[in-house]
Amino acid sequence: MTRTEGGDARSGGECAYDPSVTGDESFFRTLVESASDAIVTVDETGGIVFANPAIEETFGYDPETLIGRSVTALVPEDQRPRIRAAFDALQSTAAPPSDWEGVETVGRHRDGRLVPIELSLGAHRHDGAWLLTAMVRDVSDRHAERVERHRERDLTEQLLRTVPTGLVVLSDEGVIERMNDRAGEILGADPADVIGDSRETDAWRLLDADGEPVPPDERVFQMARDSGRPVTEVEQRVERTDGERVWVRVSAAPLSDGDDSGRVVVVVEDISNQKARERRLREQNEQLERLDRINAVIRGIDQALVRATTRREIDEAVCEALAAADPYHSAWIGDVNASSDEVTPRAHGGDVADYLEEITVTRSAEPNGTGPAGRAIRSRSVQVTHDVDTDPAFEGVRAAAAAHDIRSAASVPLVYDGTIYGVVTVYADEPGAFDGTEQDVLAELGATIGHAINAVTTRQALVAEHVTELRLAVDDDDHFFAALSAALDCEVAFEGATVQADETFRYYLRVAGANPDDVLAFADEFAGVESARIVSVGPEGESLLEATLDAGSAFGVIADHGGAVRSASAAEGECEVVAELPVSADVRAVVDALDDAFADIEVRAQRDRPRSETDSVASPPSFDADLTDRQRTAVETAYYAGFFEWPRESTGEEVAESLGVSAPTFHKHLRVAERKLLAARFDDDSTTQRH
Template identity: 40%
Template sequence: MAASESYEFAWICEVDPSTGSVMPRAEAGAEGYLKEISLSIDLDSPAGRGPTGKAIRTHETQVANAFEDADFEPWREYAEQYGYQSAAAIPIVHDGTLYGVMGVYADRPKAFDDQEASVISQVGEVVGHAIAAGERKQALMSDELVELKFQIRDIFAALDISAETDGTITLEHTVPVDDGEFLVYGTATQNAIDTVARATETIPHWQDLTIRSEGDSTSFEIRMTDPPVLSVVASLGGSVEQAVIEDGDYQCTIHLSPSVDVRRVTDAVEAAYPDVEMLRRRQISRDHDDSKHFQRHLVETLTDRQQTALETAYHAGFFEWPRDASGEDVAESIGVAPPTFHQHLRKAERKVIDAVFSSPIQSVG
């Protein structure tokens, strides 16, 4: 950014959620400016009312004119000293998770009109997506994991849901479909499936319930939109290994990469469920199972769309006989046309088959 003729200076900062401090991580185009200024996320502090503080709080791009905007007053002297007349703060965000803010400065007034602000905002989205993808890959390939286990007593009362507390509901698999949207697959005992339906009607981010198969245990699919905990965990490359509601009491286990800021997850859990109790936090090692190691490497070869198509088809029962879900059903679940679903599925199947059969076969005898 700083190397272009349009801008004079660019920098990237991170936010320490425990202290609220803003920490510069990289800069280009000028030296010394960041040493002169102070920044904050505190709205009550003048240092927190500029474009950077606003971008951190709102997750939206903010622009300022150094010599016209009153909120820029704490940095006006230094902007004049370095020749900056306009500034923009672009949040680096993916799926609601803020990774940092990129500041960009220009030597001309009102440099960031609506069109230019829209263009540079896309840079923040691209960088955020790349960071999230890197964290997901690191979590997928890491041999060490952080395990968190939470419990909520009488979760239906905590969520103000009038429901029977008998029976067991298990949320077993999660497939990210789009930004902020997930398909969650689970099972419920016969005396608990009505409770799942009532929860879907009551919990705002539980959008749609689809029954996939019935018997002693009923299989179901729930579409969730912006679930507060799941969104944060997924954006950090983690996974909710299993969530179980048994006789009204809820427990869930979350796995994260050791490099992840665990507090972001615990804060999200506590904000969504004030009555939650953390039962366990520990570091664990993955089982040294060749099949699981092979599976992780195989998943790495799939594109996001191919993985979504394959996982959704599998968990929805597309590969069962008779099928629990048709190609049209799965396509509708992931929001694409049936031919598009089949195209992604066929490419994913080819990669799986290639991985299984491409190794040389050793002769025996």
């Protein structure tokens, strides 16, 4: 600062002053002493030669105590070597040191703490030596504010990096200014690649719940910007560049930063897992509702099966009930035509009659058996077509199926005890209508229907005026009768049989021409014979053999189809069986089942005849004695075992042992059965009421 001659105000450098006022030294002393900033002057050795009172507030030193001390007392220890070197250099040069103005650095307080300061430094020469004067301002508050701003910025950056939701900041024009990594993960874009892009970026597309693009005026950014209010929890989908669609929940709010910039922050949450859980829960609920409906239908079918007295009633009740059960709309039951191998519908429910006229289904895979009905008959398990539009089996009838709103199908074999009584096919108007659980339920329903058909067929057979007679020849070592006659060169005649509670058969065979001990030994070693004993030996050496076999015999197969054995005999390894079947029985199915059981079986004759011509040995009594299963088994076993002969061929204990019960239990069942039979014979009502 310089002064010009005269009394007018002059300007020198950055100061303007009136020499008439400022010429007095006291003016400047007062100015320096009253300054709020610390002022300190040092010589070229670094010694302090002047310090104003403000130095105490800034550095904690009494100004008088600093005179003569090195200025390094006001400098942090790590900077002192550099300061000393600077003063050493100053003493060896005539060039003026550089002026500093507004340089921020750090000073050292008397108590050792560091003080943020702003330093302005000027140099002038006095008596040929350099003097340096520094203006020092304590900027601790400013520094604290700056530190706080840095801390908040760091915290904000940390939040952006670690927050589990995506954050996107957009300008008023919709330009992406900030995006955290999580937003990039959700949206499938690298934040570095999309910063500066418009919200219409090609990196992703916003879609609504139906998969349609979201209009601009329905996007949360636009709604928040235009309304000036937050928009929360809008569920949309994002289609990423890789084609994946992700469910997101989007919220947006205007940012108030004081500059009226119009920025908007958008929060993006990935709710794909939540949507997946909701979808699974919804599917489970729908499945439960569907199963409830199906179970209700099955209960109704069960009641109809109990009331049904004919196979036709069963078929119609089943088809009508299934056709009325949502999501099904039609159903039909078919049988295999033995001569053509075609599956012929015998009943239907719903609008499916015209469709059945247009299709042909065969039991064999070729030419038309690759659909669910043909597969179900061959496999005897539930078969499903989940989507008619994609199943090759429906290629030729796809148009007809579409015309009848058939989108999926399930075929259920009606099987009971190894016998198939047809197949029921159900149609639905939506693909994928038959999941695993539903198939299990339908399989149980098929078994129930099969059992009901078997029961009705059996009842009809008992009262039918005509029967179908089959004459069979079995030449197989697996058949006990044939094998026994071949092994011992004897003749075997069937006397009778009873069915046990465990579905095994107890046979009574008259064996001639063989030693009884050899007969028993052969029976004990034969596979499938569970127990055997010689009941009696006749005067000619013929023996009555009691043998319990499993159900895998010709007798068992015939019984499974509602039939009974009329007679059977074996000689020289060949067994001839005459069987009676209900006229409604599927003879082809019986023969197929026998073919499966034995390697060499031949049907020698088949005819329908009046039942009155003969009395089948396996037929029930001609009068209804209302016997329980145990009572009937007890009296039949006793009869065939010779319990009623005189002298007895089997004792009560022996018959009881055959039955697997105690002697008192056997006698109890036998006495009750005898009383019921006699009461039925003599029509004694009072006796029938006794127990």
